[in-house]
Amino acid sequence: MLAFILRRLAQSIAVLLAVGVVAFMLFRYVGDPINAMVGQDTSQQERAELREKLGLNDPAPLQFARFIVNTAQGKFGLSYRTSEPVGRMILERLPATLELAICAALFAFCVGVPMGVWTGLYPRHWSSRFLQAASLIGVSLPTFLIGILLILVFAVECSGWTARLGLPAGLCLPSFGRGDTVQLGWWSSGYFTASGLKALILPAITLGLFQLTLIMRLVRSEMLEVMRTDYIKFARARGLTNRAVNFGHALKNTLVPVITIAGLQLGAIIAFAIVTETVFSWPGMGLLFVQSVQFADIPVMAAYLLLVAFFFVVINLVVDLLYFAVDPRLRSGMATAGARGH
Amino acid sequence: MAFVDLVRRASDSDIWHSFKASRVVIAATVVTVFIFAVSFLSPVLAPHTPFEPGTYSLSDGLKPPVVFDDGGDWAFPLGTDEQGRDLLSMIMYGTRLSLVVGIAATVFAMVLGIALGLVSGYVGGAVDAVIMRLADVQLTFPALLVALLIDGVVRGLISGQRHDELAIYVIVGAIGLSFWVQYARTVRGSVLVEKNKEYVQAARVIGLAPLLIMVRHVLPNVMGPVMVIATINLGLAILTEATLSFLGVGLPVTQPSLGTLIRLGQEVLLSGTWWIVIFPGVTLAALVLAVNLLGDWLRDALNPKLR
Numbered sequence: 001m002l003a004f005i006l007r008r009l010a011q012s013i014a015v016l017l018a019v020g021v022v023a024f025m026l027f028r029y030v031g032d033p034i035n036a037m038v039g040q041d042t043s044q045q046e047r048a049e050l051r052e053k054l055g056l057n058d059p060a061p062l063q064f065a066r067f068i069v070n071t072a073q074g075k076f077g078l079s080y081r082t083s084e085p086v087g088r089m090i091l092e093r094l095p096a097t098l099e100l101a102i103c104a105a106l107f108a109f110c111v112g113v114p115m116g117v118w119t120g121l122y123p124r125h126w127s128s129r130f131l132q133a134a135s136l137i138g139v140s141l142p143t144f145l146i147g148i149l150l151i152l153v154f155a156v157e158c159s160g161w162t163a164r165l166g167l168p169a170g171l172c173l174p175s176f177g178r179g180d181t182v183q184l185g186w187w188s189s190g191y192f193t194a195s196g197l198k199a200l201i202l203p204a205i206t207l208g209l210f211q212l213t214l215i216m217r218l219v220r221s222e223m224l225e226v227m228r229t230d231y232i233k234f235a236r237a238r239g240l241t242n243r244a245v246n247f248g249h250a251l252k253n254t255l256v257p258v259i260t261i262a263g264l265q266l267g268a269i270i271a272f273a274i275v276t277e278t279v280f281s282w283p284g285m286g287l288l289f290v291q292s293v294q295f296a297d298i299p300v301m302a303a304y305l306l307l308v309a310f311f312f313v314v315i316n317l318v319v320d321l322l323y324f325a326v327d328p329r330l331r332s333g334m335a336t337a338g339a340r341g342h
Numbered sequence: 343m344a345f346v347d348l349v350r351r352a353s354d355s356d357i358w359h360s361f362k363a364s365r366v367v368i369a370a371t372v373v374t375v376f377i378f379a380v381s382f383l384s385p386v387l388a389p390h391t392p393f394e395p396g397t398y399s400l401s402d403g404l405k406p407p408v409v410f411d412d413g414g415d416w417a418f419p420l421g422t423d424e425q426g427r428d429l430l431s432m433i434m435y436g437t438r439l440s441l442v443v444g445i446a447a448t449v450f451a452m453v454l455g456i457a458l459g460l461v462s463g464y465v466g467g468a469v470d471a472v473i474m475r476l477a478d479v480q481l482t483f484p485a486l487l488v489a490l491l492i493d494g495v496v497r498g499l500i501s502g503q504r505h506d507e508l509a510i511y512v513i514v515g516a517i518g519l520s521f522w523v524q525y526a527r528t529v530r531g532s533v534l535v536e537k538n539k540e541y542v543q544a545a546r547v548i549g550l551a552p553l554l555i556m557v558r559h560v561l562p563n564v565m566g567p568v569m570v571i572a573t574i575n576l577g578l579a580i581l582t583e584a585t586l587s588f589l590g591v592g593l594p595v596t597q598p599s600l601g602t603l604i605r606l607g608q609e610v611l612l613s614g615t616w617w618i619v620i621f622p623g624v625t626l627a628a629l630v631l632a633v634n635l636l637g638d639w640l641r642d643a644l645n646p647k648l649r
Contacts (some may be wrong), residue, residue, distance in 0.1 A: 026498075026519065144588045156612060204370045296494055
C-alpha cells in the first residue's frame with residue numbers, strides 16, 4: 001500500500017516537473033521577456049543591463065531552478081497583454097471557474113446517475129430508448145453549440161415571448177457574465193445572490209451535459225452487467241424488495257467505476273470550461289486563457305498550464321487512492337501486480 | 343477478371359453483411375457521402391461565390407431563410423449574413439474546409455503516431471522510455487488544451503499577418519500533435535507482439551535493415567487497429583477544429599470553416615438572427631454524428647471478439 005502511494009506520488013511529481021520544463025521553455029524562449037517590460041525607446045545598453053539584472057544570461061539550469069522557486073511562491077511574472085502580475089490575474093478568476101465547475105459536476109452526477117439507473121433497469125422502456133438515442137446526439141453536439149442553443153431559447157426567444165405575453169422579463173435567463181457577486185476575503189462568490197445563481201444555470205448545464213451523458217451511459221452499461229450476476233438473482237430469491245436489490249446491491253456495485261470516471265472528468269470539466277466561458281463571457285480562467293492564446297501572452301499561458309497540470313495530477317492521485325480504498329478486490333490484484341513490477 | 347472476383351469476395355465478406363444488417367449505419371453512410379460530395383463539389387454546386395468581394399452586396403444583408411420567414415428571397419435559400427453573403431454557399435465551402443482540416447490532421451497524427459510507435463516498440467530501451475513518458479504526460483491533458491497551447495506558442499513565434507496566411511497549416515499541426523498518442527501506444531503494443539514472431543526473425547536473419555523490416559513487414563500487420571482509431575478520431579478532429587475556430591484561434595474570417603461561421607453567428611445572435619448559427623451548427627452536428635456512428639460500427643465490425 002505504502003509502496004503504491006509512493007510510486008504514484010513520484011510519478012505525479014515527474015509529470016509536474018515535465019510540465020514545468022515545458023512552461024519554462026515557453027516562458028523563456030518564446031517571445032522576449034525584456035520586450036514586454038520596457039518601452040519602445042529603451043536603448044540596447046539598458047536592455048542588456050536589465051537582462052543581466054534579471055539573470056537572463058545565467059545558465060539554463062540555474063534559470064530553471066529560479067523559475068521553479070518563483071512558481072512555488074506563486075510568482076508567474078507579468079502579463080504581456082495587461083502588464084499585471086499573472087498570479088493575481090489568475091487568482092481573481094479562479095473562483096468563477098471553480099464555482100462553475102462544481103455546479104456542472106453536481107448537475108452531471110445528480111441527473112446522470114438516476115437516468116443511468118432507470119435506463120439500466122428498464123432498457124426496453126420507450127423512455128430508456130429515447131434517453132439512449134438523445135445521449136448519442138448529446139455526445140456529438142459540440143459544447144459551444146449546446147451553449148448557443150440554450151442562449152437562443154432561454155435568453156433571446158424567451159425575451160420575445162415574455163414581452164408578447166406580458167410576463168415579467170425576469171423569467172428569462174441571463175446569457176453572459178456572472179451576475180452580482182459577494183466578496184468573501186479574496187474569493188468572489190456568485191452563490192449568495194439571486195442574479196449570481198440565475199447566471200450559473202445556463203453555463204452549468206452547458207458544461208455538465210457532456211459529462212452527464214457519459215455518466216448516464218456508464219451507469220447504464222454497468223447496471224445491465226450487474227443485474228445479470230448471480231448475487232442479484234440470489235438477493236431476489238431471498239425475497240428482498242426491488243428497491244433493496246436495485247439500490248442496495250446493484251447500484252452500490254456500479255458506483256466504484258462511476259466515481260473514478262466522474263473524478264477524472266472533473267479535470268476535463270476544468271479544461272472544457274474554456275469553451276463554456278467563451279460562449280457565456282464568464283469571467284473565469286478559461287476565458288483568460290483563450291484571450292492569452294489570441295494575444296500570444298506567454299506568461300499567462302505558462303501559468304495556466306502549470307495550474308491545470310497541478311489540478312489534474314492531484315485529481316488523478318486522489319482518484320487512484322479512492323479506487324484503491326473503495327474496492328477490496330483491487331487491493332490484492334494491485335499487490336501482486338506491484339510485486340511483479342507491473 | 344480480377345475486379346469481378348474482388349467484388350464477389352467483398353459482397354460475401356463479414357463486413358458487408360454487418361453493414362447491410364444495420365439501418366443506422368446505412369443512414370450514416372448516406373449522410374456522410376452526401377456531405378462529402380456536396381462540400382467537395384461546392385465550386386460547382388454553390389449558388390454564390392461568398393468569398394470573392396464584389397459578388398455580394400450589403401443590400402442583401404441579414405435576409406432570413408425562405409421557408410421559415412416571409413421576408414426570404416429564393417436567391418438565398420438559407421438567408422444571408424450581415425454582409426449579404428449567401429449562407430448556403432458559405433456552409434458548403436465551410437464544410438469543405440472543416441473536412442480538409444479534419445482529414446489532414448487525422449492523417450498527420452496517424453503518420454506521426456505510427457512512426458513514433460514503430461520506433462518505440464522496435465528499438466526499445468531509452469528511446470522507448472522517452473517517447474512513452476512523453477505520451478503519458480501529454481495524455482494527462484485533454485487534446486483541446488494541447489491544441490490551444492500549440493496554437494498560442496506558434497502565434498508567439500510568428501507575426502499576426504503571416505499567421506492568418508499559415509492558419510490552416512498551424513491548426514492541422516496543432517490538432518495532429520494533440521492526437522498522436524493513441525496511435526503510438528497502439529502501434530507500440532502491436533509491434534511488441536509482432537517483433538518476436540518468426541517472420542521478423544527470418545527477415546533479420548537474411549540481413550534486412552531494421553527500417554525496412556519495420557515499414558515493409560511489421561507495419562502492415564499493425565494497421566488494422568490503427569485504421570479503426572483513425573475513423574473514430576476523424577469526428578473528434580473535426581470537432582476540435584470547429585471548437586478552435588469558434589474560440590477565435592482557428593481559421594480566420596477570410597477562410598471560414600463551420601466553427602468560424604458559428605462564431606460569426608453568435609456575435610449577432612442577440613439581435614435574433616438565429617439562422618447564421620443554426621444551419622452551420624446542424625451541418626456540423628450531422629457530420630460528426632454520422633462519422634462517429636460509422637467509426638463505432640467499424641470498431642465493432644472489425645473486432646474479432648464481438649463476432
